[in-house]
Amino acid sequence: MRAEIIAVGSELLTPEKADTNSLLITERLNEIGIPIHVKAVVGDDRADLESLLTQALTRSDLIVITGGLGPTDDDVTREAVATALGLVLDIDERIVERIQARFASRGLRMPDINRRQAQVPRGATVLENPNGTAPGLLIERDGRIVVLLPGPPREMQGMLDAVIRDRLSARAGAVRLFRRTLRVVGRTESHTEEAVAPAYAAWASGPVPISTTILASYGQIELHLTARAADADAAAAALDRAAADAQARLGLDLYSTDGRLLEEVVGQLLGERGQRIGVAESCTGGLLASRLTDVPGSSDYVEQGVVAYSNESKAASLGVASELIAAHGAVSEPVAAAMAAGICARARIDIGVGITGIAGPGGGTGNKPVGTVCVAVERPRLGSARTRVRTFRFVGGRALVRSQDVHAALDMVRRWVIETG
């Protein structure tokens, strides 16, 4: 069964307001195995809605329309749907009575315009709305189903659940959708795809077929796996196998097969080992500490952070010698290493991180363009092999560079901690 969703309302075509009803509708339909192929938003305009619905009927079995069922002139969904389906609109007097009773219960008389809400395309099933005046409608036509629900989420949600339970679930078939998110760091989208794509065909053709979407955002890559199955356990097992296969292909670059973020993975590694971390940040200005402490319970392993923006504060709070900065520049591997050593010297920690770089937009040079960052990790207990330093060169604006800097630092910690068990 192919489904699409149409949200009606001119306010959903402004820069401020996104259509969020469709997310819940997607979730509920996916749960009964119905994927969404197309979503659309249209203003309070009969012609546009007729055009969209007419086209949707050519490619989908189920069309869910939300909004435009109010009593006013700009609520055009009933008329547009009737026209698109070639149906006459009748006034259903039982609905009129129900709306009148609703008004009466609040001591009010029903305004005449509310009669519009009792218009029903001939042959449609009326769906009760316990939380408002606008009833929903379900229309079957040539094997297609069109469901009309009101726009306000608190009215729509219960009616959606009821129509799925009573009308759609039985037709949806036994197959459902199950999702898993895998996260990758340290490769580009194309290099991730190169490694994983050869497995797509096998995943898609197994007993539980799995489809894959690859997504890049803010210096991280995500693989979204979707399994279609009647049996939840079989779906979980197939997703486990695909995740294990991806892990084998991507190795340590795949850091999460259960949707956890990098800071959560690092946090768990540290927590399990009873290791405490401290961070010394220049260009990231507290973002690394903030990301680490986004995680509930991070006080168990985050000991301390220092934001040292100026050379003076690098000297005063981290003991970075001004001669070192003079010799190598503030953005250099020796200074990053000295920052990491500095945070280790001032707190009893197992891991210290130093980050110094150029986040932009200013401050870049030919040698060290915007996006250059040096990251050092110091592990005081490892003796002579206690320090690792790397230089990265990221592209993008200030926010994107800072975000990638933080990922790179978290990832260096993650790999080293895993390596040493």
Next chain:
Amino acid sequence: MRAEIIAVGSELLTPEKADTNSLLITERLNEIGIPIHVKAVVGDDRADLESLLTQALTRSDLIVITGGLGPTDDDVTREAVATALGLVLDIDERIVERIQARFASRGLRMPDINRRQAQVPRGATVLENPNGTAPGLLIERDGRIVVLLPGPPREMQGMLDAVIRDRLSARAGAVRLFRRTLRVVGRTESHTEEAVAPAYAAWASGPVPISTTILASYGQIELHLTARAADADAAAAALDRAAADAQARLGLDLYSTDGRLLEEVVGQLLGERGQRIGVAESCTGGLLASRLTDVPGSSDYVEQGVVAYSNESKAASLGVASELIAAHGAVSEPVAAAMAAGICARARIDIGVGITGIAGPGGGTGNKPVGTVCVAVERPRLGSARTRVRTFRFVGGRALVRSQDVHAALDMVRRWVIETG
């Protein structure tokens, strides 16, 4: 000119991910007077995209398509658009060279699949992408314009601005939409509305009518003013008058009439006065420092930050006496004040901030529930009136509480600095 937007990507048809690119595209097109009539989302599916585009061409003059321009097999936008418009796809070797150079600059080889990104429907104009490998495309056909932009927002945004400036602006009509965002801190949405709503009617009925939307998000209130006018100066003057009226009604609670964020306003106040700030954070874990240093040029006024999560690190790095913590608890006004004094003692700064609170989900008590936060601001040069401390109680999850903590701290600094000139 009628416009519609099509977002391409199967991830946008999941319950987790809404299409947000279209909000920015709507804003920018509205600014040049082009309204949006329909928005759609389609998966990585050629047939569905062809079907949507074919229909869009029957009712709109401008179709903006985002996403599906990546290098992989599931990036189908180029092929679908070429088919829908009946155009042949050629490989543009200049684009291949540009992508190769982009990979080479990061020391990488271009994977072969990236050649797909150099496919250009014959006759299309190539739109450069300074932030990624996927170029955009603009195609004119029978008086219709189809614009293809990449999906990642940081790539899309600059390209959108360029194509509007260079290609679309001249064809749009004379009437444009002009927007202004006013930002408010320290009041609820309803209290903001109460103060401002009496002015709405006057704003809406002036020679340049202004409509108002009020929006609450993450502990901040925004007023969005929209003016429709052919004359930019008249619109600006009308928006100025409305902003001044709102300022009179909201006083210091209105901190920005030009869209600047709180950290930018605080940064400018500090920069103008040559004052330097340092922050000592517990529950916010670096988020205040990170927000301050989000602003380009913040190194001019941000001196130092300390994240002191544990009691030991509050003692060691900020000199907060353990007796003080034992007597009042780590989340208390005396400890916040001692943290602010501690950061002032260790760095030469004009303003020190201390934040200690309970971000949750754990750690709350009957007396100090999750969301309790104590914020202290110390200004060493003000002698006996050097310290201010306040306790707030915010509601929401961990991220929302931390965000409100940071707003509260920034706002205390802002008001005090304005007060003392």
